[in-house]
Amino acid sequence: MMSPTVILLLLLLFLAATSSTVDQPDFQRQPSLQQQDVEEAVKVYSLQRGKWWVPNDKVFLRYNFSSDAKPLDSLSLCYRIRSGQNGAVVYGWFPQGVQRVKLPWEIYPEVWYHLCYVMQESSFTLYWQGQAVHRGPSGNDWPFPMNGSLVVGQEQDTLGGGFDATQILRGDVTQVAIWERVLDAAVVHQMAKCGPQAEGSIFSSDTAQFEVFGAKEYEVKTSQLCRDEPNFVILPEGRRFETSRSLCGLLNGSLAVPTSSQHNQLLTHYLLPFRDMCVPTAPWKLWLGVIAQQGVWKNMATKKTTSYTNFSKFTNSSGFVLKCANLRDDGFWEGQFCESTFKRCAACSFNHKSVLRLRGLCFDTELETQFRVEGSEKSRPFFRGYYGLLITWDLESRRWQVADPVKNVTLMWATGIGSDDYPLGRRKWELLTDICGITAGQVIPVSLSECSDGYFMCSSGECIAYHSRCNFRYDCQDQSDEVDCYMVQVIGEFQRQMPPTGLQGTVLLLTPELTLSRITSVDDLNMAVTLEFQLTITWEDDRLKFKHLRKLKNGTILTDNDAKKVWRPVSQLMNLDSGQMNLLGQSILVRTATDVILPGFNDVDMDMVYPGSANKLSILQRYSARVTCDFQLYTYPFDIHLCNIGLQLPPEYDGYVRFAGNGAKIFYTGPQILAMYSVKNHIIASADGNQFIMNFELHRRQGVILLTTFVPSGLLLLVSWSTLFVKLEALNVRAVMSLTTLLVLYTLFANISRSLPNTASIKLIDVWFFFIIFVLFTNIVVHIFVSNETVEKRETKIFVQNQSQEHVNNLPKSTQTRKLMSLRYYRAVILPLVVVLFNIIFWLTVFLWY
DSSP states (O other): OOOOOHHHGGGEEEEOOOOBBBBBTTTTTOOBBBBOTTTOOOEEEEESSTTOOOOOSEEEEEEOOBBTOOOBBBEEEEEEEEEEEEHHTEEOOGGGGGEEESSSOOOOTTTTEEEEEESSSOOEOOOOOOOEEEEEEEOOOOSSSSSEEEEEOOOSBBBBOOOOOSSOOEEEEEEEEEEEOOOOOOHHHHTTTOOOOBBBBSTTTSSSEEEESSSSEEEEEGGGOOOOOEEEEEEEEOOOOHHHHEEEHHHHHHEOOOHHHHHHHHHHHGGGTTTTSOOSSSEEEEEEEEEETEEEEETTTTTBSSSSOOOOSOOOSSSSSEEEEETTTTTTOOOOEOOOSOEEEEEEEEEEEEEEESSOOOOOOOGGEEEEOHHHHHHHHEEETTTTTTEEEETTTTTTEETTTTEEEEEEEEOOOOOOOOOOOEEEEEEEEOBBOOTTTTTEEEEESSSSSSEETTTOOOOOEGGTTSSOOOOOOTTTSSSSSHHHHHOSOOOOTTTOGGGGGGOOEEEEEEEEEEEEEETTTOOOOOOEEEEEEEEOOOOOOESSSSSSSOOEHHHHHHHHTTTTOOOOEETTEEEEEEEEEEEEEEEEOOBBBOTTTTTOOOOOOEETTTSSSEEEEEEEEEEOBOOOTTTTSEEEEEEEEEEOGGGGGGTEEOOTTTTOOOEEEEEEEEESEEEEEEEEEEEBBTTEEEEEEEEEEHHHHHIIIIIIHHHHHHHHHHHHGGGTHHHHHHHHHHHHHHHHHHHHHHHHHTTTTTOOSSOHHHHHHHHHHHHHHEEEEEHHHHHHHHHHHHHHHHHTTTHHHHHHSSSHHHHHHHHHHHHHIIIIIIIHHHHHHHHHHHHHHHHHHH
8 A cells, every 4th residue: 555655745636536528638649758948948837825825725726537538557647846835744644733754855845846656556656856765555446547637736525626725735836747657767867857858648737728726827947947046035124244144144044145147137136126225325235145265255154165256347356355245236246344334235045944943832733833034025024934824024013923814813923123123032922812822912932043952042043052051151142041040940839848759659769978088187085086078969859850951970060049949868977076067068969961851842941951850969068077986995006996977867757768778889088098097998887777877997007106115115124124134233223224114114104095095994005014014023123132132141241250251151052042043044034934925915915806
């Protein structure tokens, strides 16, 4: 079966297979390529044309075939058509206003298109502009009956009638031809390119006698059907060069530049009705879109050197001084200063794609919003909509108005537009009738510009890339791109203190991320740590919509005004010491810019919208806080302290908001080595429910403590031990040295104790010092007892002089030897052994705890 596209394309030519009384033509004539001069004229039929023409069912062409015509086993139908405004509607399928079938090429008004349908019982082929674009099976109605009526311009629901004013052709048609055979692809291509035409063997619009009802007939050269004619529109108001150039750009065109003598004559012809309006006292009339650069004239729109100019021989056309050009009323060009204060009229040139979009109403399809600029003789240009609406300048009220010629009603008119201005950009329009549920008399914003999706429309109608919107730079000439740059849009009723719900009304999940950036101080005495950290909590809020988001690595930061519209989670620090917590900074940002919603074709506000359900919010809070820490000082100075940052949600969040275990993250970005500690083993201790806890360990650095505690105490122990080797007669030396080491050691111990927290438990450092003090005390006792024995010996010698030698000799040598041996045994064996055993036990305990 034929596709719906092909079937609806055939609406342009309506053939009813029913009886007729017209004589049968000679069907036996064989088709042949008639070599025609390409300049030979062809008939063109124009239907329902005109600025204010009201569509009706009275305008059409009709040709009645013979009732005795025999059915055909194959059929070829070709024609050329130029649609005035609704061609894009004709070439499509729009059930319930939604376009279901769309041709794979673009259709533009006022452009000639050549179509051919080559059909036979088994298949059909559709040719567009000479190229086969579709093939498929034919229907079942074969052989094809030819005893009906051919109607052009209306859709006939009955034989030669049953017309509907909404199903018409507004445009021109020519070269309608029918053959009883399958045309060759080469023949179709040749006809589409305005080459020699194959005359229809059954029907040809150039020779057949149509019944003409309200249509106009004229002739054109065949070559004109394939010629790309320029579309020039005169702007009959005097403006400076740059202003004229800018206005043509806002109209989606450019300043006119004739590229041939024919185009120059055409532009001069368009100018004639406006001679008295454009600088009536001078011959120069229009600005041209050329500029002199380096001695050559270039087209300002294409930036290419112009191949055609029409300066008179009496004019300096070098362009070294006069950089711009005017068009005179006699068709010649003349140089002019670009920066001059002189005002000229302008001619804008438009291509087939040049359309403007009317936004702010309630059109059903995007095509209804599209308008084309068309020239008007002895008047200002007007804007014709694809569905018949007109935007025109009303001379009586001197204002722009939107009119519906079909209903013969003026819908609205613009306010606040000067007499020399155009209704471009965002304007205020007063309604003259009820539209889109809005009563007459109200003023609504409506925009007219070329801006399509992906662009932002400035208030003047200028289009800029959307990424230039709200980028802290003025990209619009009127600076409107930096206006209304709010990012948060609230949906419906919104109470900022109420948390949003989670997915499908469940509990809202908060994803925490904690970055410990710095440990500023560790207070051993008060068991507290001062920290700087950043807390980031991420969540979704489907009650919000966002604008002006950017795809940045860290997201888009909200302004203070936007942040006030957003609900934000509250958390408390569980182990805060004495309430010492300072908020250093806070920002709320949108993490992503995904699932963008483009503006509708009726929206004046062309900002893109991002749903809150697809773009998560994050609050970044930077704190400086003093938190308590569980110091385990038993193994000092080999102690390891487990500290944490604990966050807790308020109790009113129970059942509504909780932390999400999945996705929680922690980081430590500060130095690993501090003055007295090393930071290690940071982990997430809890990240579910209403608590989020980060643990980290502080390992005391022993280097300085070993040098200032263990090494001096060990040296003092060696000094005390060395006193055991001093001669027994040097009591003062031994006593002073022993007592001094004990005093120094006690002083060292007292100083270290003052730097540690006061705890009732014994620490390993206490055991170390207690042991050394005990050893030093023992050494002093040894010195005392040994010294006392020595004194007794000396007194015996002094008071019994005559028998001293005998007395000495009479002392028990075993006792003297035993004392000395005990001293030697103590200092050589007992004391070293005790010290070694203690160190083994002490350091083994340290390593087991560390």
